[in-house]
Amino acid sequence: MLKKILIARPLPEAVLAPAYAAFEVDVRPHTHPLSGDEMRNALRDYDGVMPTLGDVFSAEVFADVPNPRCSILANFGVGFNHIDTDAAHGAGVVVSNTPGAVTDATADTAMTLILMSARRAGEGERLVRSGAWAGWHPTQMLGLHVTGKTVGIVGMGRIGQAIARRCHLGFEMQVAYFSRSPKDLDFKATPYDSLTALAAEVDVLVVAVPGGAATHHLIGADVFAAMKPTAHLVNIARGDVVEEAALIAALQEDDIAGAGLDVYEFEPQVPQALRDLENVVLLPHLGTAALEVRVDMGLMALDNLVAHLNGGQTPPNAV
Structure with missing residues (x-):
């Protein structure tokens, strides 16, 4: 039977x-x-x-x-x-x-969010769709040029390494990371033993840790306060790893330049305050959607x- x-x-x-x-x-x-x-x-x-x-x-x-x-x-x-x-x-x-099946797809989504946030792609598409775009000019919607910048990876497991490899090999980015232990990597990367110290040094901070009690609100107000005002946060991990209220405050006050999110603390609910912001890219949990x-x-x-x-x-x- x-x-x-x-x-x-x-x-x-x-x-x-x-x-x-x-x-x-x-x-x-x-x-x-x-x-x-x-x-x-x-x-x-x-x-x-x-x-x-x-x-x-x-x-x-x-x-x-x-x-x-x-x-x-x-x-x-x-x-x-x-x-x-x-x-x-x-x-x-x-x-x-199902660990191995999701690695590359999730890393690709992280790269999508890095580029969309840094180059203000969501904001630009909304401008064109609104019919308010007046045409190209030299200072229109200037964003962050990611090539050669520094990416910080929070959680250097399979997915974190795949993201770091794409950033390093594809965009010549310097890689730094915060993880439970140093990793034996096939590319140059600098480990940090302090999350806030990492946050202070990077241009893009990517969250790639597992969810659970140990990582709940790992990324909070202290991390946002440490980040550069030109830096971007990307989260493809679990929504509650990032303290959503603290992220909204950091974006509203321009403490950071932008964020790219595929996951949310109270998913599928996304706060109106987050949806109202122009400097955040919001995806509907597309990490493995292929x-x-x-x-x-x-x-x-x-x-x-x-x-x-x-x-x-x-x-x-x-x-």
């Missing part, structure tokens, strides 16, 4: 077809996060679940289902701070993620499910 799994969001057919071949599958048709009741029912009624961002499998959820039928949460995505892994493991539930990337993520999550449920093995990307 086939094991029964729940896929928490609609996924590309290239993922669903092999899923149907390997399991009895229910695909939830909605795009919003699972409710508390849906998560509890998923733990009771399925052998495995493929959740994703926003599906908050908390300690309370696991406490309400002390003997779950579900034995694996194969997260669709690299970030898994929405899952209480200690509570999951305590309930006998394996947790896995068909082939989402297919790769889905297949990786499926491999984790197959290994655990059908092969009795440790998933290749267990966390």
Whole structure:
């Protein structure tokens, strides 16, 4: 008899077809996060679940289902701070993620935000669309020329390194970073043991740390106060790594020149004060939004499910 799994969001057919071949599958048709009741029912009624961002499998959820039928949460995505892994493991539930599939796509999104913020691209497009553009002139919308500047990477993991490599090799940028430990890199980069000291030296500060309690509000008023008034912040990590109110204040007061955001502290809610600002680029969490990337993520999550449920093995990307 086939094991029964729940896929928490609609996924590309290239993922669903092999899923149907390997399991009895229910695909939830909605795009919003699972409710508390849906998560509890998923733990009771399925052998495995493929959740994703926003599906908050908390300690309370696991406490309400002390003997779950579900034995694996194969997260669709690299970030898994929405899952209480200690509570999951305590309930006998394996947790896995999809680390390698998202690296390049997320780094590409970071580069998009760096260039859009530095060159005021969002502001410029709004000007053209408004019909108010009066034509080119030599001092129109002058921004930051990123080539040769210094980029600071907060979190030098897979994604941080991919961003740094693009900045260094593609734009001849000097690389500095703040990370839990020095890294053995294939390009020149200067480690800092102080986040504010790093912030004070760079022209672009890119946030690429995992989410979770350890990084909540890591980027706050002290970091913005240390940054140059010509510097830009880019966040492709998790929204609550940046203290949103402090960022809004820094942008409103021109303490920093601009920001590029793909994630938000209370996503999908984006404060009106942030939306009203011209010096911030706002994307709707597009980090991995390319068909082939989402297919790769889905297949990786499926491999984790197959290994655990059908092969009795440790998933290749267990966390």
